[in-house]
Amino acid sequence: MRTWARTGSGLVLGACTAAVHLLLALPVAAALLVPALRPVAESVVCRLAGLERRRIVVLLGGTGGRAEPPPARALRYLATRIPVGLLGGAVLTLLGIGLTFAATLLFSWVTQTPWVMEREAAVVVSGLLVAYYAVPGAVLLYLALAGAGGVARWERTLLGRLLAPSREEQLTRRVEELSRTRDAIVAAVDDERRRIERDLHDGVQQRLVALGMLLGRARRHPDRAAELVAQAHDEAQRTLVELRDVSWRVYPAALDTGGLAAALESVAERAPLPVRIHCDLPVEPPATVRAAAWFVISEAVTNAAKHSGALRVDVEVAMVDGRLRATVRDDGRGGADPAAGGLAGLARRVAAADGAFTVDSPAGGPTVVTAELPCA
Template sequence: MRVHGRVTGLMGTALRGLAGLALGAAGAMVEVVFLVLAALGCAYAFVFSRGRDTVPRVVAGGALRLAEAERRRLDALLGGSGDVGGYGPLRALAYLVLRLPVAFLGGVLILLLVYGAGAAVTLFGGWMMGRAPDGIEPTPWLIAYVVGAGLVLLYLDLQGLVGVAALERRLVRRCLGPSPLQAYERRIAQLSESRAEVVDAVNDERRRIERDLHDGVQQRLVGLAMLIGRARRSGDPERSAELMRQAHEESQRALEDLREVAWRVYPAALDSDGLRAALETVAERSVVPVTIAYGPDRRLPSPVETVAYFVVCEAVTNAAKHSGAGRVNVRILERGTMLVVRIEDDGAGGADPAGGGLAGLARRVAALDGRLRVHSPTGGPTVVSAELPCG
């Protein structure tokens, strides 16, 4: 079943890639016309504005829209364009010019693939129906030669298509992505922000622990002390025994509250048995039925397991307390160098990503350079997903 799923996934990726390259080749023909008109418009503007206006507004807007369309095509069909944005019309024009030969090369390779498939169907179809195309009689050696040559040419063509797709992604990142200095500045800003968010998250966690201890364990201990004091002052042996029995029960409840607080702070099973065992404990303790699909077959880095655990724990807790969910589905899988954590419930939706719990999760995830998404329309379902680097 898993092999079948992987094969289906590879076929889907291949078909999306072919569609992306075909759309890129078709778009290149439109962009050729645009670039010719843009060159005439820029020349006209340069001459009649005496060099003050080199890129007319219409040309700039068209270049930005075309570049954005190409970026969306890469994101949807060719594996993503990476960290791009904030580029101007000149960089967009440069990108459109540089991608033309790459796009046309992809179109030629797709045409060769279609032509080869058509030729193979014609040739082998004729042999199977007893008609030798062009008088070529099939012999075992000829069939072996045609099949071998066809497979080699197919391999070369597919490798060429893979190379064109990689070149497309690299070109858009190089032309439309941030410069090294901008990337460093953005990274410094992200690290400064995430550091401040981690400090806030730690302080929020400390306040939560203090509330749990004050409202739970401390109240239990106060009640226990009062029961023991009343038992000591009582002159009635039966009354003293009853009070001591109540004190013993209160001590058991205090221990349960203390274990609950300790488990919420950090479960021991996470270090000893791993993320899967810790999540199974979450499912067992949840008042809402929880189904867990766990994909990784290895131990993940400890920080990644910790953040993934708290994402699941908080999402399950929110589903039980606020959404009225009847079931929660948790899915953990590795996708390349990323660990994907997805929690979906069938509750009423309307979760606020800026709320205390989810905002704290976002800060935890950001501290690992991950991303947290919350999709919770009114009426549900609520989907909380996190992507954590685990390479």
């Protein structure tokens, strides 16, 4: 019922705008012929086409089209949809007349008062007369509703065909998207390389230097060799732990052996604050998607622990319409800047996988980081 009400509202509004566009057709055509008035006329045409697109999308369930189409395409669309809008108005008018006829007929039959449609003679409707009109009335009602639905589909079709980008525009847009994606991939790889180099330099390399110094002292001081070798052994153990941490941050082995849920459990175990993981996946996503999702979640949890002052982090991973959606929510102070280094790096990582990345972090919190990754 709500859908029919929305469709009826869309068709009524479409009939009104079609009538307005018909009245504006001649002035707009004249203005387009005058060079001084052409920019204003083109702006008006584009604005009207944008409003029509919004009407169809909101009320008639249409998709596609451009919010600001080129003037030539907008003009062609408006000229084409005028008869469609007027047809919708005619169908709704006939439907209204039929419903009025049926309502007065039933009212006269129920109240046994003269039928208002018969003004010359005081006719009281009988059950036989109601039955006489019932069958053709039901058929006409069906045809009117089918006609209204057909006009609504026609409106959606015109929107998709006349306001949608051309094949050349789609190819151009795709090339631009691929260029941005390539740049994002290069930037993400550079960020990853710098992060690995920093981890190795600040952690593993320093410990290896300390290990070499201890072994060198043991050679120079044989009398303290046992003590220094024991210290070197401890340093070697710490180096191995540090190296395992670095390799885990690069790509955890659990992603391949146990899947994304197992890898995320390791994120929760290593986090310095409580992390609740809810991973509901009917099937394991592709390896590239798993890796990107794990990296985003791991970095988002790390950022929350370091910068937000959060006491808890909730992670939810689910499959929605063929896309993996990962949401990381913390109860920190908020105010995170999406353009900052860490979050900007995550955005580039997601863009490299043709995904969508959003950050909602009002002052006072909470901060919600969402990444959507296509699995096809």
